[in-house]
Amino acid sequence: MEHHMIKTQSSIGYLHQWLANERGVALLAVALLISLLFAGPTADAADLPTVDDVMKELKISDSDQEKIRRGEIVDWSPTEGSDRELALGMVFLVKATPEEITPIYRQAMILREVSVITAHGTITGEGTMDQLAGVALKPNAEKEAKRYLNAEPGEELNLDAKEMAGFRALQSQAKDGAISVKKVEELLREGLLARYKGYHTEGLAGIAPYERGHGKQRRAGDELLLSTKQLSGVAKHLPVFHNFLINYPKGLPAEEVKNFEERFYWLNIDIFGRPTYVLVHRMLYHVGEAVMAVERQYYASHDYNAMLQGVAALPTKEGTFLFYIGRVSTDQVAGFTSSALHPVSRAIAAPYIKDMFRSLQERAKKK
Numbered sequence: 001m002e003h004h005m006i007k008t009q010s011s012i013g014y015l016h017q018w019l020a021n022e023r024g025v026a027l028l029a030v031a032l033l034i035s036l037l038f039a040g041p042t043a044d045a046a047d048l049p050t051v052d053d054v055m056k057e058l059k060i061s062d063s064d065q066e067k068i069r070r071g072e073i074v075d076w077s078p079t080e081g082s083d084r085e086l087a088l089g090m091v092f093l094v095k096a097t098p099e100e101i102t103p104i105y106r107q108a109m110i111l112r113e114v115s116v117i118t119a120h121g122t123i124t125g126e127g128t129m130d131q132l133a134g135v136a137l138k139p140n141a142e143k144e145a146k147r148y149l150n151a152e153p154g155e156e157l158n159l160d161a162k163e164m165a166g167f168r169a170l171q172s173q174a175k176d177g178a179i180s181v182k183k184v185e186e187l188l189r190e191g192l193l194a195r196y197k198g199y200h201t202e203g204l205a206g207i208a209p210y211e212r213g214h215g216k217q218r219r220a221g222d223e224l225l226l227s228t229k230q231l232s233g234v235a236k237h238l239p240v241f242h243n244f245l246i247n248y249p250k251g252l253p254a255e256e257v258k259n260f261e262e263r264f265y266w267l268n269i270d271i272f273g274r275p276t277y278v279l280v281h282r283m284l285y286h287v288g289e290a291v292m293a294v295e296r297q298y299y300a301s302h303d304y305n306a307m308l309q310g311v312a313a314l315p316t317k318e319g320t321f322l323f324y325i326g327r328v329s330t331d332q333v334a335g336f337t338s339s340a341l342h343p344v345s346r347a348i349a350a351p352y353i354k355d356m357f358r359s360l361q362e363r364a365k366k367k
Contacts, residue, residue, distance in 0.1 A: 153213035
């Protein structure tokens, strides 16, 4: 029993540090996702639910609905699909029209304002090495290069067997144990490009697994599929789009293509002085004046397995209601301490996201 308590406390302490530093990740991911919410063409009006309908479906009480209309940010409780999934839900009102919110979000897209983002880039088409030229082992290049060269199955790095074999082969070529950081970076770029191509051409099934050791693997594609299936509201009200998410990259019906946008990015995020490479897919679906946006982080080089975020924006006479859900898969909340870690994790993570949304509300008021 004493060992169990020590393990739980240690895990919570580590998780607190991890989530606190993930503020930059959450800020970037959500800001980028929402920054596109109110741009581009719109589809013909559809039979979408009203704000009251959505509130009811999310089981938001009358008292909490009043709080939302008074400007408060209210939590709702999404179900979690596994002991590795940490889910957060929030609803809030911005007293502005979509046209007034647009410039605020566009300003938030300036990545240099997010200090933990050390580099970023766009990937298009089939993807090329040139598009990943900015990927570098920063910060602490030498130390991180050694991690890759000595990589073994486990949680320190999210790599598949082929990637680890490539780094071991590079290590074996070393003279006096010295390997150029640039050569490690070249292999890293090749791995990221292969992961992009796998997802871009085969969808969730094409994402290479993470080797965890003892014959175990963690598959980000399976984690994201589970998270996507948990989007029950999207499945109910936007079944065509939900089916597209499940079966990506199979295309939307021809008549829906004009209402859809997507973009791919790579990011380098500084977490604990370590470069964390993230591959991002953002999708935007317009339905009349309403918008549904979904972001998948289908690769992260360490600390978490995958992330899915979604925002539904419903404009009304009162302003624009935003319904947010975030689902992150991380082994840090799994295992026999899971029941203790999940509520603590949500309590730690929620304030960071709420701070961002409050900032948005305040900036909208000044418009």
